[in-house]
Amino acid sequence: MRELWKKIQDSYAGSYLALIIPYAWILLFFMIPFLIVLKISFSDLKVGLPPYGPLLEWVEEGVLVIKLNFTNFAFIGTDSLYLFSYLESLVIAVLGTIGCLLIGYPMAYGIAKAKPPFRTLLLMLVILPFWTSFLLRVYAWIGILSTSGLLNTALMKVGIISSPLSILDTTYATIIGIVYCYLPFMILPLYASLEKIDYTLMEAAYDLGARPIQAFRRVIWPLSRPGVIAGSMLVLIPAVGEFVIPELLGGSQTLMIGKVLWNEFFTNRDWPVASALAVLMLILLVTPIAIFQRIQERQVRFLDAD
Amino acid sequence: MPTKLSPFLKTCMILGYAFLYVPIITLIVFSFNSSRLVTVWQGFSTKWYVSLLQDDVLLKSAWVSLQVATLAATFAVILGTLAAVALVRLGRFRGRQFFGILTTAPLVMPEVITGLALLLLFVGLEQMIGWPKGRGILTITIAHTTLCMAYVTILVRGRLAELDLSLEEAARDLGARPLKVFTAITLPLISPALVSGWLLAFVLSLDDLVLASFVAGPGSSTLPMVIFSSIRFGISPQINALATIIITAVAIGVMGAGWLLHRKKY
Numbered sequence: 049m050r051e052l053w054k055k056i057q058d059s060y061a062g063s064y065l066a067l068i069i070p071y072a073w074i075l076l077f078f079m080i081p082f083l084i085v086l087k088i089s090f091s092d093l094k095v096g097l098p099p100y101g102p103l104l105e106w107v108e109e110g111v112l113v114i115k116l117n118f119t120n121f122a123f124i125g126t127d128s129l130y131l132f133s134y135l136e137s138l139v140i141a142v143l144g145t146i147g148c149l150l151i152g153y154p155m156a157y158g159i160a161k162a163k164p165p166f167r168t169l170l171l172m173l174v175i176l177p178f179w180t181s182f183l184l185r186v187y188a189w190i191g192i193l194s195t196s197g198l199l200n201t202a203l204m205k206v207g208i209i210s211s212p213l214s215i216l217d218t219t220y221a222t223i224i225g226i227v228y229c230y231l232p233f234m235i236l237p238l239y240a241s242l243e244k245i246d247y248t249l250m251e252a253a254y255d256l257g258a259r260p261i262q263a264f265r266r267v268i269w270p271l272s273r274p275g276v277i278a279g280s281m282l283v284l285i286p287a288v289g290e291f292v293i294p295e296l297l298g299g300s301q302t303l304m305i306g307k308v309l310w311n312e313f314f315t316n317r318d319w320p321v322a323s324a325l326a327v328l329m330l331i332l333l334v335t336p337i338a339i340f341q342r343i344q345e346r347q348v349r350f351l352d353a354d
Numbered sequence: 355m356p357t358k359l360s361p362f363l364k365t366c367m368i369l370g371y372a373f374l375y376v377p378i379i380t381l382i383v384f385s386f387n388s389s390r391l392v393t394v395w396q397g398f399s400t401k402w403y404v405s406l407l408q409d410d411v412l413l414k415s416a417w418v419s420l421q422v423a424t425l426a427a428t429f430a431v432i433l434g435t436l437a438a439v440a441l442v443r444l445g446r447f448r449g450r451q452f453f454g455i456l457t458t459a460p461l462v463m464p465e466v467i468t469g470l471a472l473l474l475l476f477v478g479l480e481q482m483i484g485w486p487k488g489r490g491i492l493t494i495t496i497a498h499t500t501l502c503m504a505y506v507t508i509l510v511r512g513r514l515a516e517l518d519l520s521l522e523e524a525a526r527d528l529g530a531r532p533l534k535v536f537t538a539i540t541l542p543l544i545s546p547a548l549v550s551g552w553l554l555a556f557v558l559s560l561d562d563l564v565l566a567s568f569v570a571g572p573g574s575s576t577l578p579m580v581i582f583s584s585i586r587f588g589i590s591p592q593i594n595a596l597a598t599i600i601i602t603a604v605a606i607g608v609m610g611a612g613w614l615l616h617r618k619k620y
Contacts, residue, residue, distance in 0.1 A: 064444070065436075066437075066443075066444070069433065070433045070436045070437035070440065070507075071440075071453060073500070074456050076475075077475070077497075078460060078471075080475060084474045085471045085474055151366075151369075151370050154363055154366035154367065158359055158366065159367075161363070162359070172608075172612065173371060173374070174374070177374050179557050180600060180601045181601075182563075183561065183585070184581070184596075184597040184600065187381075187585050187593060187597070188377035188380060190585070190589055192376075192380060194589075231374065285464070289466050289467060290464070291465070291466050292563060292582075306464060309467075322470060326467045333464070337463075345451070
């Protein structure tokens with residue numbers, strides 16, 4: 049017995065345990081659930097728990113029949129509410145991503161240019177809000193944006209506006225919320241790629257007579273593109289499926305797909321339609337997710353090579 | 355390449371940091387407001403903190419959240435470290451790329467999809483094999499572990515990739531077995547990543563609303579679920595008080611951890 053244990057320790061077989069355990073976990077709790085969602089999106093609604101009909105059925109003489117029911121997808125296709133909410137999610141997520149880029153790029157650039165000890169502090173200040181509760185940070189915006197909120201009170205005191213703006217419960221509030229919550233996800237990859245740039249290239253551009261804007265556009269911007277793409281994907285993908293922000297800040301005016309799915313599931317208890325919505329959302333996100341994964345792989349390969 | 359910042363960049367940074375911190379500061383300031391109205395300052399008071407401590411539903415849900423977060427963070431660190439070791443140290447095994455994609459996918463997947471998928475799995479499993487019985491702390495912990503392990507894998511993977519392999523080789527040359535090499539050399543070297551991974555996982559779990567709402571059962575509401583249902587009915591200074599406590603705890607925790615890790619390095 050002792051000999052055997054020694055043998056196990058000697059061999060590298062033990063290290064394959066490192067592979068099998070997390071692999072099994074991720075297959076069981078991540079991969080298989082998606083197959084179930086796919087399955088249920090093709091089944092029909094039933095009263096009871098679970099509220100969906102079986103997809104595989106044994107009919108007489110042991111013949112296994114797969115029933116594929118496209119009614120859920122047809123239903124989503126015909127009701128303009130769903131189509132509209134897909135489009136609106138996409139538009140809001142894209143605008144939110146652009147907002148993050150506009151605010152995040154100069155910040156990341158400034159952090160990359162700061163002196164080292166100060167840089168650490170600035171980076172920490174970007175990460176810190178990410179560690180505090182997401183829900184409460186969204187909640188803070190309710191107090192700021194509401195009709196009698198801080199923003200309106202301040203603007204009216206200064207005299208810029210005479211009657212309060214209604215920002216809360218609109219699509220604008222949702223976009224502000226998305227920019228606010230996802231900003232660190234944009235800044236960190238941007239900083240990572242900006243920090244690696246050899247800034248003597250900038251000096252060379254100046255020496256050759258480039259104006260600052262030209263030097264930025266022709267040198268810094270192209271070199272920081274991997275960071276721009278990575279950051280944009282990190283913001284865009286979760287923003288499309290966002291639920292909390294449109295629910296708390298968007299009011300009934302904003303229809304985002306995550307919210308529609310939530311209501312379909314929790315309010316209407318229509319699991320098959322909710323599953324079909326999830327499948328369609330995944331199809332919408334496949335391209336951005338694939339882009340993100342490729343960047344991730346390239347980065348890791350770069351690290352491995354070092 | 356520290357250079358002087360242009361006035362334009364400086365303004366951008368000041369505005370950017372103001373954008374990040376003004377909402378948090380208003381949360382904290384108005385938690386000490388004696389008025390029920392969150393936007394009108396009426397005088398200093400700590401009564402919302404007192405009423406917070408008397409809210410049994412909130413305290414119970416906080417206890418559920420702490421239990422789940424501790425368990426999920428611990429499991430996520432174990433599984434995420436194993437996954438990272440497999441990805442970095444086992445060379446090019448079959449299905450490595452697929453495994454790599456699967457381990458980071460939960461990171462970008464919209465939470466409503468992951469939550470729905472996990473709930474359907476739990477319902478299906480219960481029907482087929484009778485496990486897990488009902489839904490509660492166990493199912494929330496499984497869901498959070500799956501999400502958090504993606505973050506831990508990325509952190510540990512980065513740390514492992516930049517490790518100096520010669521230390522492990524030296525240990526092996528001196529006769530240490532693979533397991534011994536791992537526990538005596540690799541593990542201590544990657545421990546900063548394990549600590550930050552655990553903290554990150556703990557905070558993520560404590561913060562999650564969507565996954566928990568899908569997979570929680572009756573009587574196992576987490577803290578974000580209770581906060582969410584009370585925010586839906588409008589703003590209340592009590593939530594501001596809670597936010598202040600959470601933000602203070604996190605700030606102390608992050609700075610403490612940062613200081614500890616920093617001190618170890620030098």
